[in-house]
Amino acid sequence: MTPKYKKIIDSFIKDYDNNNILPGDTLPSENELMKEWNCSRDTVRKAMTVLAERKYIQKSQGQKSTVLNRKEYEFPVSRITSFQELVKKRNLNASTEVVKFEIVNKSHYIYNLFNVPKSEKILEIIRIREIDNEKIILDKDFFLEKYIGNLNKEIAGGSIYEYLENELGLKIDFAKKTITVEKPTKEDLKYLDLKKDTLIANIESFTYLEDNILFQITYSRHRSDKFKFFDFAQR
Amino acid sequence: MTPKYKKIIDSFIKDYDNNNILPGDTLPSENELMKEWNCSRDTVRKAMTVLAERKYIQKSQGQKSTVLNRKEYEFPVSRITSFQELVKKRNLNASTEVVKFEIVNKSHYIYNLFNVPKSEKILEIIRIREIDNEKIILDKDFFLEKYIGNLNKEIAGGSIYEYLENELGLKIDFAKKTITVEKPTKEDLKYLDLKKDTLIANIESFTYLEDNILFQITYSRHRSDKFKFFDFAQR
DNA sequence: TCACATTTGTTCGTATGTATC
DNA sequence: CGATACATACGAACAAATGTG
Numbered sequence: 001m002t003p004k005y006k007k008i009i010d011s012f013i014k015d016y017d018n019n020n021i022l023p024g025d026t027l028p029s030e031n032e033l034m035k036e037w038n039c040s041r042d043t044v045r046k047a048m049t050v051l052a053e054r055k056y057i058q059k060s061q062g063q064k065s066t067v068l069n070r071k072e073y074e075f076p077v078s079r080i081t082s083f084q085e086l087v088k089k090r091n092l093n094a095s096t097e098v099v100k101f102e103i104v105n106k107s108h109y110i111y112n113l114f115n116v117p118k119s120e121k122i123l124e125i126i127r128i129r130e131i132d133n134e135k136i137i138l139d140k141d142f143f144l145e146k147y148i149g150n151l152n153k154e155i156a157g158g159s160i161y162e163y164l165e166n167e168l169g170l171k172i173d174f175a176k177k178t179i180t181v182e183k184p185t186k187e188d189l190k191y192l193d194l195k196k197d198t199l200i201a202n203i204e205s206f207t208y209l210e211d212n213i214l215f216q217i218t219y220s221r222h223r224s225d226k227f228k229f230f231d232f233a234q235r
Numbered sequence: 236m237t238p239k240y241k242k243i244i245d246s247f248i249k250d251y252d253n254n255n256i257l258p259g260d261t262l263p264s265e266n267e268l269m270k271e272w273n274c275s276r277d278t279v280r281k282a283m284t285v286l287a288e289r290k291y292i293q294k295s296q297g298q299k300s301t302v303l304n305r306k307e308y309e310f311p312v313s314r315i316t317s318f319q320e321l322v323k324k325r326n327l328n329a330s331t332e333v334v335k336f337e338i339v340n341k342s343h344y345i346y347n348l349f350n351v352p353k354s355e356k357i358l359e360i361i362r363i364r365e366i367d368n369e370k371i372i373l374d375k376d377f378f379l380e381k382y383i384g385n386l387n388k389e390i391a392g393g394s395i396y397e398y399l400e401n402e403l404g405l406k407i408d409f410a411k412k413t414i415t416v417e418k419p420t421k422e423d424l425k426y427l428d429l430k431k432d433t434l435i436a437n438i439e440s441f442t443y444l445e446d447n448i449l450f451q452i453t454y455s456r457h458r459s460d461k462f463k464f465f466d467f468a469q470r
Numbered sequence: 471t472c473a474c475a476t477t478t479g480t481t482c483g484t485a486t487g488t489a490t491c
Numbered sequence: 492c493g494a495t496a497c498a499t500a501c502g503a504a505c506a507a508a509t510g511t512g
Contacts, residue, residue, distance in 0.1 A: 001506090003480055029496055040482045045497085058447060061497045062490035068447070177466040181416055181436055181459035199434055199459065201416055205468075212293060212303070224416035224434065224459075231412040231466055236487095238499055264477060275501040280478085296478045297509035 004039055008047035016056060016070070023069035027057060083129060083139070084159035093132050099191065100126035101153045103145070110142050113206075113217055121145035125156050128191050131226075135193045138221040147215045171210040178204045179229060188221055201227035239274055243282035251291060251305070258304035262292060318364060318374070319394035328367050334426065335361035336388045338380070345377050348441075348452055356380035360391050363426050370428045371461050375454040382450045406445040413439045414464060423456055436462035 002010075015021045028036065033044045048065060051057045057065045087094045104110055104122040111118060123145050129137035141160075143151070147170060155163045164170040182200050184192075201224045207216040237245075250256045263271065268279045283300060286292045292300045322329045339345055339357040346353060358380050364372035376395075378386070382405065390398045399405040417435050419427075436459045442451040 005480080031496080042483090043481060046480085048497095059497075060446075060490090061488070063496070065497090172470045174470065175468045177468060179414065179462075179464040179466070181434065181462055197432065199416065201436075211295070227414075227416055229414040229464075231414070232409065234409045240499080266477080277502085278500060281499085283478095294478070295509090296507065298477070300478085 004037070005043045005046040005050075008033075008037055008039075008044065009050055012047070012051055012056065016067070021067055023067050025067040027065040027067065029064055083137075084162065095130045096157055097128045097130065098125065098153050098156045099128060100124060101156060104142065110217070114142070114144060114214060116144065123148065123151070125160075126191075127156065134226075135191065136223045136226050138188060138191050138219075140219040140221070142217045144215045147209070147213075170215075173208050173210040173212075175205045175207040177206075180204075181224060192221075192223060194223060195225070199224040201229075203229070239272070240278050240281040240285075243268075243272055243274075243279065244285055247282070247286055247291065251302070256302055258302050260302040262300040262302065264299055318372075319397065330365045331392055332363045332365070333360065333388050333391045334363060335359060336391060339377065345452070349377070349379060349449060351379065358383065358386070360395075361426075362391065366461075369458075369461075370426060371458045373423060373426050373454075373456040375456070377452045379450045382444070382448075405450075408443050408445040408447075410440045410442040412441075415439075416459060427456075427458060429458060430460070434459040436464075438464070 012021065027033075027048075030041055030044045030048070033048075034041055037044065048057065048059065052059045052065070055068055055070055058068055059065045083094075083096070086092070102124060104124045110122060110124075111120075114120070114122065116122075121144075123141075123143045125139075125141040125143070127139045127141070128135050129139060131137075147168075148164065149168050151160065151163060161172070165172065180202050182202055184194055184198070184200050188194065188200055201222045203218075203220040203222070205216070205218040205220070206214055207218065209215050247256065262268070262283075265276055265279045265283070268283075269276055272279065283292065283294065287294045287300070290303055290305055293303055294300045318329075318331070337359060339359045345357060345359075346355075349355070349357065351357075356379075358376075358378045360374075360376040360378070362374045362376070363370050364374060366372075382403075383399065384403050386395065386398060396407070400407065415437050417437050419429055419433070419435050423429065423435055436457045438453075438455040438457070440451075440453040440455070441449055442453065444450050
């Protein structure tokens with residue numbers, strides 16, 4: 001049973017996405033929403049607070065809330081968006097090739113990062129992302145195997161996140177990312193279409209489940225001339 | 236008069252910063268906190284919710300909340316941190332030189348970005364950031380003049396944000412950032428200590444006040460070999 | 471395995487404060 | 492100044508998750 005305030009949020013977002021609610025509109029007052037949803041003010045406020053945090057609406061004491069143009073604030077990377085979601089949203093001509101899919105056997109290093117004993121199994125996946133017929137991104141993923149069920153090579157060629165969230169019901173919470181600019185490694189040179197003098201923009205991500213469990217480490221290595229990263233920062 | 240729930244938050248953060256509350260500790264239950272603060276459960280919960288959002292604590296139904304190690308989540312850039320705050324926090328050997336401080340007179344371009352008429356005045360500031368005796372960052376700022384009071388060259392050499400927030404009471408809300416990797420411009424070559432083959436990592440920021448007013452545009456151009464950007468992303 | 475106490479999550483009702491028009 | 496709208500605060504009840512005996 002989804003709580004009532006979440007239903008209000010979902011209903012708003014659905015209307016927003018279908019352009020039934022437009023940027024610039026003023027929302028009904030909290031009192032009116034109480035009647036509309038047959039609920040208490042507390043419930044309405046909880047929903048509106050979340051919508052304000054997500055920049056769907058703007059609140060201001062003494063005035064009705066107004067609807068914002070969220071397209072201006074919608075950012076792919078800092079919202080943990082999978083490559084597949086990005087491709088779909090941007091309508092990109094893209095494809096994925098899985099070049100490695102196996103249990104890690106040596107690397108001390110990666111065990112230290114996960115901070116798990118050697119008895120844990122860690123899966124390594126390397127994928128090449130091709131956009132407009134150029135191999136531009138090299139994604140190296142490491143997963144703790146116990147969380148990823150029957151993830152296989154076919155799924156990895158599509159959307160891993162779609163599988164983890166919808167099939168396994170995994171709840172991905174947040175990620176810590178670090179961006180640096182580096183010289184290409186041998187692996188980069190082997191798999192990517194690199195021009196002379198191009199560097200690699202590397203996004204290192206540590207992704208956590210809702211109980212603060214680190215379950216994925218990713219290195220997303222982009223050809224620097226094609227690299228663009230969007231961020232949304234709050235003071 | 237600061238509301239009671241904010242006092243609870245501030246008190247917690249103070250204790251946390253002073254190591255009176257340590258990561259791994261369990262918090263008192265909401266019932267106990269009610270007695271401790273002589274307030275209602277609603278008030279306690281509002282405070283705890285904010286602390287959970289900011290990753291100070293972890294909540295979980297049926298269990299007491301636990302205190303997190305926030306150092307792991309503390310990120311400079313994606314929180315809109317000024318260079319001065321960063322220098323202080325990281326204890327860097329750094330200095331700033333203001334090389335330009337004047338009203339923009341030509342640039343059509345920047346007026347379009349701000350989306351204001353030519354009658355508005357826009358201030359341009361260029362600053363060089365030197366770290367460990369190397370000129371590594373070039374910051375170009377554009378401000379809408381009407382918001383920045385008597386900001387002068389001396390203040391610009393120190394902390395502009397400190398002045399805007401504490402002296403003028405400006406409420407900075409959020410920023411949209413884009414990171415790209417580019418070849419150095421003439422300006423970069425002129426002002427920065429660049430090695431051969433180094434590229435520039437450019438952070439373009441649009442900073443907004445609490446009423447969604449765009450008041451600052453910044454280009455922070457970093458020598459790519461010294462560039463590091465931290466981000467925190469939520470799903 | 472089950473029942474129970476504890477703890478957080480959701481919802482309602484009500485009252486008062488503060489900002490805007 | 493009064494009406495309206497959002498912000499804060501209190502009290503109460505029940506639901507859902509967790510740990511324990």
